[in-house]
Each structure stands twice: as structure tokens, then as C-alpha cells.
Amino acid sequence: MKCMKKAKSFMTGLLTFLLFATLLSGCADVKATAATSAESSAAAISTTAASTAADTAVSSETTAAAVTEPTATPSPIPNEPVLPDTELIISAAASLTGVCGSLTDLFAKEQPQVTLTFNFGASGALQEQIENGAPADLFISAGVKQMKALTDGGFMVDDTLVDLLENEVALVIPAGSEAGITSFEDAATDKVITLALGDPDSVPAGQYAAQVFESLGITDDVSPKIVYGKDVRQILTYIENGEVDAGVIFVTDAYSSDKVTIAATAPAGSHTAVIYPAGIVKASENQAAAQIFLDFLSTPEAAAVFESYGFIMAG
Amino acid sequence: MDLTSAGIAAVDFSPFFISMKASVLATFFVFFAGVAAARWSLRLPRRISGVIDGVFTLPMVLPPTVVGFGLLLLLGAQSPVGQFLTSIGHRIVFSFSATVLAAGVVAFPMMYRTARGAFEQVDNNLISAARTLGHGEWTIFWKVYMPLAWPGVAAGTILAFARALGEFGATLMLAGNIPGRTQTMPIAVFAQVEAGHTEQALLWVIIIVIIAFAAVFLMNFLTMRKSHFRKGDDGV
Numbered sequence: 065m066k067c068m069k070k071a072k073s074f075m076t077g078l079l080t081f082l083l084f085a086t087l088l089s090g091c092a093d094v095k096a097t098a099a100t101s102a103e104s105s106a107a108a109i110s111t112t113a114a115s116t117a118a119d120t121a122v123s124s125e126t127t128a129a130a131v132t133e134p135t136a137t138p139s140p141i142p143n144e145p146v147l148p149d150t151e152l153i154i155s156a157a158a159s160l161t162g163v164c165g166s167l168t169d170l171f172a173k174e175q176p177q178v179t180l181t182f183n184f185g186a187s188g189a190l191q192e193q194i195e196n197g198a199p200a201d202l203f204i205s206a207g208v209k210q211m212k213a214l215t216d217g218g219f220m221v222d223d224t225l226v227d228l229l230e231n232e233v234a235l236v237i238p239a240g241s242e243a244g245i246t247s248f249e250d251a252a253t254d255k256v257i258t259l260a261l262g263d264p265d266s267v268p269a270g271q272y273a274a275q276v277f278e279s280l281g282i283t284d285d286v287s288p289k290i291v292y293g294k295d296v297r298q299i300l301t302y303i304e305n306g307e308v309d310a311g312v313i314f315v316t317d318a319y320s321s322d323k324v325t326i327a328a329t330a331p332a333g334s335h336t337a338v339i340y341p342a343g344i345v346k347a348s349e350n351q352a353a354a355q356i357f358l359d360f361l362s363t364p365e366a367a368a369v370f371e372s373y374g375f376i377m378a379g
Numbered sequence: 380m381d382l383t384s385a386g387i388a389a390v391d392f393s394p395f396f397i398s399m400k401a402s403v404l405a406t407f408f409v410f411f412a413g414v415a416a417a418r419w420s421l422r423l424p425r426r427i428s429g430v431i432d433g434v435f436t437l438p439m440v441l442p443p444t445v446v447g448f449g450l451l452l453l454l455g456a457q458s459p460v461g462q463f464l465t466s467i468g469h470r471i472v473f474s475f476s477a478t479v480l481a482a483g484v485v486a487f488p489m490m491y492r493t494a495r496g497a498f499e500q501v502d503n504n505l506i507s508a509a510r511t512l513g514h515g516e517w518t519i520f521w522k523v524y525m526p527l528a529w530p531g532v533a534a535g536t537i538l539a540f541a542r543a544l545g546e547f548g549a550t551l552m553l554a555g556n557i558p559g560r561t562q563t564m565p566i567a568v569f570a571q572v573e574a575g576h577t578e579q580a581l582l583w584v585i586i587i588v589i590i591a592f593a594a595v596f597l598m599n600f601l602t603m604r605k606s607h608f609r610k611g612d613d614g615v
Contacts, residue, residue, distance in 0.1 A: 189573050258473055263556070265574030291473050291555040294573065306456035307472050 150353040151179045153199055155190040157206035157268070157340065158295035159231065159313070162320045163373040170369060171360055178353050186295035188266025194219055194345055201348040202358065204228065204340060206296075206314075207268030211341040221344045221351065228361055229340035230376040232315045233272045233330040238306045238323065245310055245327045248276055248334075252285035260299040260311035263292040268338075269299070273312035275335035300324065314338070316374040339378060390579065393559050394567035395586060397478065401563060402543040405483035406490075409539050412483075413490025414532060417498055418520060420491075432495075439488030446485055447552030450477075454553070477554035478561045482543035490539040497531025498524060534598045541594040544587070 156164055161184050168180045183190070183200060191210040194200055195217060203220070205211045214220050237245050243255045251259055262270025270292070277283045291308060293299035299311040304323040318326045342361065344354045360366055367377045420431050438446050454471045455461045464471055471477050501524055509519045525532065547565040554561035556570055564583045571580035 186573070188575070192573065192575050195575075257470075263570060263574060265570075265576070288559075291557045291561075292570070294556075 147175065147177055147353050147356070149177045149179070150350050151181060152201045152350055152353055152357055153181045153183060154202045154204065154357070155183045155185070155194065155198070155200040156202075156204040157187045157190070158184045158297045159206055159269070159317050160184065160204060160340075161297055163316070163370060163375065166369050166373075167361070167366060170365060171357065174360065175353075175356060178357070180357070184295075184297070186262065186267040188263075188268070189294070192266075197347070199347075200345050201350050201354045202342065202344055204342040205268070206231070206338070206340055207271060208336075208339055208341055209271065210268065211343065215343075219346055221346050221348075224355065224358060225341055225343040226358065226362065227339050227378040228342045229370060230378050231338040231340065231374075232376075233269065233276060233312060233335060233338060234315045234318055235310055235327045235330075236300075236303055236313055236318045236324050237310045237327045238303055239325050241309070241325075243309055247328045248280055248330065249282060250327070251277070251289070251310060252282040256289060256309045258291055258308040259286060259289045260293050260302045260308040261290050262296060262299060262312075263294065267293070267295055269296045269313050272330070272335040272338060276312070276330045279331075279334040319374040340375075390582065391558070394562050394564045394583065397475070397559075397561065398544055398563040398565075401475070401478040401482050402540055404479045405486055405543040406536060406540040408479075409483050409486050409490045409543070410536050413487055413535065413539065414494050416487075416491050417494035418524070420495060421498055435491045436488045438484050439492075443485060443546065443548030444552065447481065447549035450481060450484065450549060450553050472553060473555045473557060473561065475554070475560055478550055478563060481549040481553045482546045485546050485549055486539040486543040489542050490535045493535025493538060494528070494532050497528035497535070500531065501527045530601050533601045537594050537598040537601070541591055541598075544590060544594075 154164075160182075164180075164182050164184075168182075171178070171180060183193075183198075185193075187205040187207050187210040190200075190203060191205070191213055194203060194214060203211070203214065211220070211225070215222060215225065235245070235248050235251065237243070244250075245255050250256060261273045262268070264270040264274045274283070277286050291302070293302060293311070296313045296317050299308075299313050300317050300321060302308045303311045303313075304321055310327065315326060315329060318324050342358060344351055344358065348354055370377060416435055420428055420435065423431060451472070452458060453460060454464070454477075456465065456470075456472065461470075461472065469476075471480065505523060505527070506519060509523050514522070545565060546563075547569065550561070550563060551566055551569070556562055556566050562570065564587055568580045568583045568587075571577070571583070
């Protein structure tokens with residue numbers, strides 16, 4: 065009886081010890097594993113996306129560099145202080161998921177000691193995160209409203225704000241769809257039973273979609289068919305899998321997948337201009353590195369990458 | 380949405396009604412399925428019984444997103460079942476039925492396990508006595524098993540209801556976030572927090588906590604009531 069009790073207490077003690085040990089080691093490892101997994105995922109994104117779309121961009125960039133600069137290796141941006149190893153956390157709109165992988169590759173050639181970690185999501189959700197103190201250094205929004213909310217709240221460094229990109233809104237259908245959907249007005253007909261839109265409260269693409277339907281006067285016809293996605297990537301997946309008959313996302317999202325086709329782009333003037341503002345977050349501790357990256361995004365090399373994904377450079 | 384300025388009257392209460400409808404319906408189906416499964420699994424030979432028990436308990440142990448993914452694989456537009464359902468005009472994905480289905484699947488193990496535990500507590504002597512008196516299995520089930528196991532079965536029903544009410548991951552994956560159709564209270568909380576409407580989210584949180592607390596309280600009350608004829612009692 066006594067040795068049973070002893071064995072029991074020993075086992076309890078051992079299990080408690082193991083539990084604490086795993087918890088403590090988990091806490092220590094979490095940061096390291098998060099950083100390495102972010103790096104490897106960014107590298108993975110860049111290898112898959114880069115091999116298809118950005119090959120052309122990268123090769124044009126190297127040929128341009130060969131013509132303008134006789135040096136064989138790409139030179140760093142002139143007059144730049146050498147940065148220590150820095151990690152930049154960039155909260156970026158979900159529609160930038162593919163292109164940022166290619167940009168990471170390109171940026172790594174110029175500033176290899178700066179690690180880029182992207183946090184993708186709906187711009188509204190990202191805005192909420194920054195307002196609640198999430199550690200982002202830069203914010204690239206798909207809508208002006210979200211950036212304005214942050215600047216009004218004093219969360220951004222105002223003189224770093226720049227309008228980076230423009231995009232187009234499109235009605236997208238599964239590839240091989242035989243429903244004959246060719247215009248936004250078709251969303252009000254029986255050709256579309258379920259329609260995926262972004263939640264207008266947090267997803268800019270949802271706001272633009274609402275504006276388009278409002279301008280066409282079919283908001284009430286469309287409302288019962290809507291299923292809300294939390295960001296454009298989720299809507300894209302819904303369309304790819306055929307769970308919905310159509311969805312409204314950006315043309316760049318549609319280009320990134322070969323399982324969907326664009327049925328129609330939004331008529332001119334049916335929505336406010338799609339502008340992607342970018343800026344540095346005031347609470348950032350890496351503002352110098354963030355500014356370098358922001359400047360990089362406006363260079364011709366980066367512009368070539370953006371345009372290869374279907375974005376339009378603003379301004 | 381600022382509740383203080385707009386007032387409670389302006390709040391869209393559809394998530395509450397959708398949640399309640401879906402949970403009640405799911406619990407209804409799960410009650411019969413769980414009790415039947417519990418009774419059936421007790422009669423199985425020992426080797427199969429373990430495997431079957433594992434299969435029935437699986438949705439409770441798996442992460443809800445895994446359950447949702449499995450249901451999506453089974454019923455989505457890319458699956459044979461899903462394509463058949465679409466062809467007869469009854470798409471499950473993104474419909475209210477999907478809400479009931481997802482809630483039911485995750486609540487089933489709760490009902491099953493609690494009912495099975497309650498049935499195992501019934502004194503076998505009584506069952507044998509009923510058999511010697513010539514009663515058929517069906518009569519024995521309804522007139523002997525159920526009245527004796529009633530507190531446990533009722534507790535299982537309430538537990539299943541609470542689980543169905545709180546289901547989020549599988550529901551979001553299978554039924555989606557469709558306000559007025561499949562947006563349950565847990566999904567509404569998620570959507571409101573994402574959109575920054577924390578006050579409205581808090582309203583749902585309070586309602587859910589009240590319902591959940593009432594359910595647990597009722598469940599404890601029911602299981603306190605003792606049955607005289609359970610195993611181990613001397614009939615006192």
C-alpha cells in the first residue's frame with residue numbers, strides 16, 4: 065500500500081515537472097520558431113510565385129542593371145548607412161500576398177541583413193491590430209479609409225505616408241463556369257445563387273463591391289445571396305473551390321490563380337478609386353529600416369514586380 | 380456600431396435566433412442519434428466496441444477546424460456528395476442546414492458518451508429480471524433503461540445543446556458567415572471584433588455566458604438527483 069502511494073506521488077511529480085518543462089521550453093522557443101518559420105514561409109512563397117510571374121520581372125531588372133551599371137553584382141542603394149540585422153514586420157493587405165514574396169527576394173539582394181516578415185489580412189483587421197498595439201513597423205492598406213482611421217488616431221508617422229498602388233475591382237467566377245455570368249448586373253439574376261464578398265466593415269474589397277452594387281441599384285437583389293469572407297484570399301478560395309458562383313475581389317487576386325476567371329471589371333466611376341496607401345507605424349522601433357523598405361517599394365525594380373502581378377503604380 | 384447612441388432596439392438580433400434554432404434542431408437530432416448509438420454500442424462485442432466508441436467520440440476530440448475541413452471534403456462542391464446535392468438543388472455548404480449539421484456533429488459525442496455512461500450505470504439484474512418476465516428489448520429500453528438512466532441522458536442533452544450553441548470553427552468553415560442565414564452568435568462575435576464593434580460583440584458574449592451558465596447549472600441539478608436502482612446502491 066505504501067509503495068503504491070509512493071509510486072503515485074512520484075508519477076504525479078514527474079508529470080508536473082514534464083508539464084512545466086515543456087511550457088518553459090515552449091515559451092523560449094516560440095519566438096525563434098516564429099521567426100524562422102516566417103522566413104522559410106516567405107522564402108517558400110517567393111520560390112513558388114517567383115518562378116512563375118516574377119521571372120520575367122527579375123530578368124528585366126538584371127538586364128536593366130547591366131545596361132545602366134557596368135558592375136556585375138547589384139549595388140546597394142547609394143549613400144545608405146549599413147543597417148544591423150533587423151526584422152521588419154509589415155502588415156499588408158491580403159491582396160498583396162503573392163507579390164510580397166517576390167519583393168522579399170528582390171529586397172534581400174539589396175539589403176540582405178533586413179528580414180521581412182509579412183502579416184497579411186484584411187486591411188480593417190490589420191488596422192484593429194495596430195490600434196491595439198500589434199508590433200507592426202509598416203502598414204500597407206488596400207483602402208484609404210483604414211489608413212485615415214490610423215492617421216486620425218495618431219498611430220502613423222504622417223510624413224512617411226505615400227500612395228503606393230492602384231488596383232481594379234472585378235467580378236470573378238470559377239474557371240469553367242457555365243452560368244454565363246458576364247457583368248456585375250448578373251449578380252442580381254438567377255445566374256448567381258451565392259456571392260462571396262468581403263465584409264464591408266473590415267475588408268476594403270467589400271466596401272468597393274458595396275459601392276459598385278449601390279451605383280448599379282441592385283444592392284437589395286444581391287443582399288440575400290452574400291456570404292462574407294474575412295479577406296480577399298478567403299473569397300478567392302471560395303471561388304476556386306466552386307462553393308460560390310461568383311465573388312468580388314481585385315483583378316490582381318484573380319490573376320494569381322488559374323482556377324478562376326474575371327467575368328467583368330467594375331464600371332468606371334462605380335466606386336471610389338482603389339488606392340493602396342503605405343506608411344510607417346509611429347510605435348515602430350525600426351523606422352530607419354522601414355523607410356529604406358518604403359523607398360524601395362517606389363523604385364522602378366519594385367514597380368516592375370508590382371506590374372507583373374497586375375498592380376498599377378499610383379501617381 | 381455604438382450601442383449607447385443607437386440603443387438596443389437598433390441591434391440586429393438575428394444571430395441569437397439563428398443560434399437558438401440551429402442548436403435546438405441539432406440537439407433534437409443528436410438526442411435520438413446519441414441515445415441509439417449508446418444503446419447499440421453497449422451490445423457490441425468487445426473488440427468492435429472499442430473502435431466504434433473511438434469513431435463516435437472523434438468529433439469531440441478533434442479540433443473543430445479539422446471537423447469542419449472533413450465535412451467540407453465530404454460535402455463541398457468538389458466532392459461527389461456535394462455535386463449530387465447541388466444537382467438536386469440542395470447545396471449544403473453555406474446554408475442553414477450546414478449550421479445545424481456542423482453543430483450536430485460536434486455535439487454528438489457529448490450526447491453519446493453521457494448516455495452511454497448513464498446506461499452503464501443501470502443495474503444489469505433489473506434488465507435480466509425484465510427479460511425473465513418476458514419483455515421485449517424495445518419495451519425494456521423504454522420502460523427500464525430510459526427511466527433509470529434519465530438524469531444522465533438529460534444531462535447529456537443539455538451538454539450537447541451547450542456545445543452546439545458554442546460551435547464556431549466547423550460552422551464557419553461549412554456554413555460560412557452569412558448574416559441572417561448562418562451567422563450564429565459565436566461567428567457574430569468574431570465578425571464584430573474583426574470590424575472593431577467591440578460593444579456589440581460584448582452583447583453577444585453576455586448572452587452566451589448567461590445561456591451557458593444556465594445550462595451547466597441545470598445539468599448539475601439534474602445529475603444530483605439520485606436513482607435508487609443504479610449499480611452499487613443497496614436500494615436505500
